[in-house]
Amino acid sequence: MPKLDILITRNIPGAALKLLRERFKVDIWPSDEVIPRPTLLSKIKDKDGVLCLLTDQINKEVLDKAGERLRVVSTISVGVDHVDTVECTKRGIKVGNTPDILTAATAELTVGLLISTSRRIVEGTHAARNGDWGAWKLMWMCGPTLDGATVGLFGLGRIGTAVVQRLKAFGVKKFLYNTANKKNNNFEKNLGVQFASFHDLLHESDFIISCCALNKSTAGIFNKNAFEKMKNSSIFINISRGGVVNQEDLYHALSHNIIRGAGIDVTTPEPLPTDHPLFSLKNCVVTPHIGSATEKTRMEMTMLAVQNLICGLDGTEMPAEYKQ
Ligand SMILES: O=CC(=O)O
Numbered sequence: 001m002p003k004l005d006i007l008i009t010r011n012i013p014g015a016a017l018k019l020l021r022e023r024f025k026v027d028i029w030p031s032d033e034v035i036p037r038p039t040l041l042s043k044i045k046d047k048d049g050v051l052c053l054l055t056d057q058i059n060k061e062v063l064d065k066a067g068e069r070l071r072v073v074s075t076i077s078v079g080v081d082h083v084d085t086v087e088c089t090k091r092g093i094k095v096g097n098t099p100d101i102l103t104a105a106t107a108e109l110t111v112g113l114l115i116s117t118s119r120r121i122v123e124g125t126h127a128a129r130n131g132d133w134g135a136w137k138l139m140w141m142c143g144p145t146l147d148g149a150t151v152g153l154f155g156l157g158r159i160g161t162a163v164v165q166r167l168k169a170f171g172v173k174k175f176l177y178n179t180a181n182k183k184n185n186n187f188e189k190n191l192g193v194q195f196a197s198f199h200d201l202l203h204e205s206d207f208i209i210s211c212c213a214l215n216k217s218t219a220g221i222f223n224k225n226a227f228e229k230m231k232n233s234s235i236f237i238n239i240s241r242g243g244v245v246n247q248e249d250l251y252h253a254l255s256h257n258i259i260r261g262a263g264i265d266v267t268t269p270e271p272l273p274t275d276h277p278l279f280s281l282k283n284c285v286v287t288p289h290i291g292s293a294t295e296k297t298r299m300e301m302t303m304l305a306v307q308n309l310i311c312g313l314d315g316t317e318m319p320a321e322y323k324q
Helices: 014-023 037-043 060-066 085-090 103-118 121-129 158-170 185-191 198-204 224-229 247-255 295-314
Strands: 004-008 024-028 049-052 072-075 094-096 150-154 174-178 207-210 235-238 261-264 284-286
Touching: 004 014, 004 295, 014 024, 014 295, 037 060, 049 295, 060 085, 072 295, 085 094, 094 295, 103 121, 103 158, 103 207, 103 235, 103 261, 103 284, 103 295, 150 158, 150 198, 158 174, 158 185, 174 198, 198 224, 224 247, 247 261
Parallel strands: 004 024, 004 049, 049 072, 072 094, 150 174, 150 207, 207 235, 235 261, 261 284
Antiparallel strands: none
């Protein structure tokens, strides 16, 4: 039987590529940079499957170009906001993603952002390097503490849950949560978190963490209105998608002491241009979308996406099929 045709939109580790080459006729964009859109649109034609990244918009245009043979879209990411999953379902195309295996790494980075923002680690490092580190001063470089604080989670899925589990060791007094699915009694019982309306979550939390999926109801939800409801002393963390935040409003809130600080791993666009105003702020820590960036996690994500593609094309159960 002739081998099925697949497209890989980026360089992937050798072991993963070998597995795919054994089974499929592989067309790969052999680069660590994003595949140019025209190249994606021409290479996808007549492919049976595609292994892609979160930087590739797999929308109707791509699906149309692919034609009727396309049966599996496997993304090396947990987020699927770059894939038109509704259109895929309509066309009988299976979508695979990489949940669970990146939960610990992303929760770890979230804790890192909470601490580096509240304890001003980046600002302090710059001050030390720049010669602004004078004699030990009582109130210099102080910040808020998680100990005794109220932490609010917007989105309480796998990653939010793992963040709560880790933060318990820091003496957090109260965890509030708000999710698109509203109140979930199991969370409350098993995790020790309390449901709060979005308003109350913003109003009562000392630390607010966005760990929701990006969709129609969350796009731009952290805007002027939301920041104005937060405490002036609050710290905002975003590890979900840049699209949940209105960045101009965030800049305004940070530069006018409406909130105290922010730690963001995701922005719009990515990369965030180096002359973006957010980079000029001492109270904003920006990391370059590295939530899942441990070697182990990225390797496991690749392997899971490879297995999703193989099983999807074999017609067997995908280890992680994304279901609407
Ligand atoms: O943001 C990272 C992912 O969706 O895996």
